[in-house]
Amino acid sequence: MTPEGDVTHKRSSIRDVGRLHRRLVLRALRDGGPKARIELARELGLSATTMTRVVAQLIEDGFATEGGPGESEPRVGRPSTAVSLAPEASWVVGVQVGAGTLQFGVCDLLGRPVWTASEDFDVSSDTPTHVLDLIETRINRLLAEHDVDRRRVLGIGVAAPGPVDVANRRNVLAINLGWRDVPFSDHIEAATGQSTVVDHNVRAMAAAEATFGGHADADPLLYVYINTGVGAGAVIAGEPFRPGPYGVTELGHLQVVEKGRRCTCGATGCLETVASEPYVAQQLENIASPPGDRPLTRLLDAVGQGDARAAEILDDLVGHLTTGLASAVNLLNPRLIVLGGMFEEAPAALFDTINESLVTKVFPVLRAEVRVERTRLGAHAGVMGAATVALDRYFYG
Numbered sequence: 001m002t003p004e005g006d007v008t009h010k011r012s013s014i015r016d017v018g019r020l021h022r023r024l025v026l027r028a029l030r031d032g033g034p035k036a037r038i039e040l041a042r043e044l045g046l047s048a049t050t051m052t053r054v055v056a057q058l059i060e061d062g063f064a065t066e067g068g069p070g071e072s073e074p075r076v077g078r079p080s081t082a083v084s085l086a087p088e089a090s091w092v093v094g095v096q097v098g099a100g101t102l103q104f105g106v107c108d109l110l111g112r113p114v115w116t117a118s119e120d121f122d123v124s125s126d127t128p129t130h131v132l133d134l135i136e137t138r139i140n141r142l143l144a145e146h147d148v149d150r151r152r153v154l155g156i157g158v159a160a161p162g163p164v165d166v167a168n169r170r171n172v173l174a175i176n177l178g179w180r181d182v183p184f185s186d187h188i189e190a191a192t193g194q195s196t197v198v199d200h201n202v203r204a205m206a207a208a209e210a211t212f213g214g215h216a217d218a219d220p221l222l223y224v225y226i227n228t229g230v231g232a233g234a235v236i237a238g239e240p241f242r243p244g245p246y247g248v249t250e251l252g253h254l255q256v257v258e259k260g261r262r263c264t265c266g267a268t269g270c271l272e273t274v275a276s277e278p279y280v281a282q283q284l285e286n287i288a289s290p291p292g293d294r295p296l297t298r299l300l301d302a303v304g305q306g307d308a309r310a311a312e313i314l315d316d317l318v319g320h321l322t323t324g325l326a327s328a329v330n331l332l333n334p335r336l337i338v339l340g341g342m343f344e345e346a347p348a349a350l351f352d353t354i355n356e357s358l359v360t361k362v363f364p365v366l367r368a369e370v371r372v373e374r375t376r377l378g379a380h381a382g383v384m385g386a387a388t389v390a391l392d393r394y395f396y397g
């Protein structure tokens, strides 16, 4: 190597180390909240001098501020003064593509949707190109409506309804929409001028739940989203689980009923044929349930009123669901299974029933280790998932 090359190489290595330190500090502030420089240095194994330099740069760039909650007069620059992340220093846009609905959120650096919007589309007649146009137009409108400075938008994350390619640019299959190979990133980047990353919707929700859900000891974490279908995504050893070329984890297509109903995937008896919102809605046709609310709420109300047939339907639903979940537990050993979608508002008592049913079906040593909980992300899980994917790519990654 020539002396000039050597110098260039050294400079770029120093830059890389600087970037790594900056990333570590940002992640520590994101995960642990405000903290003094001296504590951050100890936690991350960095010198006090390095920490002073990294924090000074973050403050200059606007991503961090002096002082934490409860500190009325921050003593600027002191090693013992807390440093906080400035969550509204930059934004990402999260987009969830569901079956017939699009959810949008301009989210802060903690993945929280600050401004949101939604659009519907017709699953049976609208083409992927039409839906891409709808996404692009709505993102541009959302940013304009709230006067968002585009220079402060780091990028766009798309939570797609199915597997994506390795480079996170295309949705290779959306089985409930009948789409193949939709180039989300290329289209949206061209129409909005913002870098765009796409990931499987439920893997994105798993990443958001693991990062922003406030769960302790929750790794591996399995997120199961049950609505029109059943999707699953996992975070293992702190990283989104992406097995094989498409990162497919198709829990919804595990067979739980022998010689069961025909599924959209072509097989029979898949979990999503007997544990989805349309399935519950269809079962309600056989009982006198109160109208109105979402199917699961109506089913639970009927059970509460002593309807024996409703109780059987609920038993079957829980039984099928835990048969599917037990397979996932035996294969992946999650410590936490989070249920979203139609379970996002389900009562604690239903989770007790699910947990009791699940432990009877999993391998003995795993029984005490696994628990099933309701998502803590609420109805914005998909948008927060998409935002988390964008934040991981364009800010914390």
Ligand SMILES: [Zn+2]
Residues within 6 Å of the ligand: 252, 253, 254, 263, 264, 265, 266, 267, 268, 270
């Ligand atoms: Zn299937």
